[in-house]
């Protein structure tokens with residue numbers, strides 16, 4: 143490599159915003175429907191959105207009502223080489239159209255049914271394509287499995303940091319030690335045990351983690367969201383995420399009325415559990431009917447949101463950050479590269495420095511002042527927490543809306559129009575490299591999974607099946 147080429151490489155690596163990120167963000171913004179192009183919109187300004195795998199390991203060994211997987215999912219053999227190959231293909235396509243960095247979920251059936259080496263290989267394939275992977279699990283595995291994923295054959299850390307999201311709720315059946323839980327509280331020891339594995343991983347091997355707690359909400363457990371929030375906030379989870387149940391996936395598991403649980407009903411119960419308001423209106427990923435998020439600092443038992451949406455100074459600071467620094471990515475880069483990026487970004491916008499200092503001072507004041515923050519840090523009671531509600535749509539609405547979208551038809555029906563608007567601003571996409579498409583996860587689970595899993599069942603049968611029982615694979 144010539145000196146000039148080497149210097150160009152250094153310049154690009156430390157450039158605050160990678161040019162491919164700028165291009166991907168601009169494309170994302172241009173494609174968003176007008177109704178979500180609000181000042182607080184993060185898609186197209188700071189992020190391209192979340193990504194998830196599909197059809198890579200459909201099987202699961204627990205049963206849930208509801209279950210978002212199609213009826214055929216458990217008839218597909220877990221096959222590590224298929225998983226790694228399909229994950230790589232999907233991630234390479236995402237890398238090509240959505241730029242060098244994004245968060246992606248390793249999701250499908252139950253990730254811990256993968257042999258640990260294949261699980262690790264899938265994570266490495268995601269990272270090789272600039273994805274920050276999060277493994278989605280029911281959390282019913284032992285510390286040894288986590289070690290086998292996180293450590294290499296010599297017992298050395300394979301990763302500096304791992305990220306897992308564990309699904310715990312009383313709608314799940316078959317967990318070891320809680321086969322048929324009667325209440326959410328019954329699962330608290332299992333929630334704590336899962337989170338503690340990552341504390342041990344840090345202590346024993348120095349591997350950091352980001353862990354999320356997921357809970358599906360139906361009328362039967364919505365009134366327990368408050369106590370789950372209260373309990374999980376005392377555990378070392380970084381994110382508390384709740385999903386009102388939707389009629390998608392396996393209709394044999396639709397045993398109760400899911401329709402009564404709204405995003406507002408869930409959020410108000412999370413606030414009750416947190417003991418305070420959790421303002422989310424300052425920023426938005428996609429459509430407000432799909433999801434809401436509040437990020438902040440937990441100091442002792444009190445949560446301080448990063449942004450006060452009722453403070454014009456905070457909103458002005460948000461606008462500057464999004465305009466001048468949106469799209470900066472730090473994940474996966476060495477500390478020196480991150481430092482140079484930040485220095486270059488700040489030097490490019492020195493006029494923003496006083497604004498950011500005042501923003502940090504307001505945040506510190508809201509959190510109780512520097513002494514309180516330092517005391518909380520000293521007592522290990524300081525950390526960021528994120529609250530999320532993601533509100534999937536029902537298959538009966540997504541299927542017809544998607545068919546019309548594919549035909550380019552704009553419907554007059556208000557419900558279909560709403561579905562179009564939400565799908566058009568989707569923040570959670572799945573990749574189809576075989577057709578050069580990205581599809582919203584709602585579409586994947588409502589319209590595509592069934593045929594895809596039927597095809598996988600043929601390719602990876604648990605036991606031989608006759609071709610007469612099979613339908614053809616999905617074509618999207």
Ligand code: SF4
Pocket residue numbers: 428432433532533534535564565567568569570582583584585
């Ligand atoms: S997956 Fe569905 S509910 Fe989620 S953001 Fe996309 S369209 Fe909205």
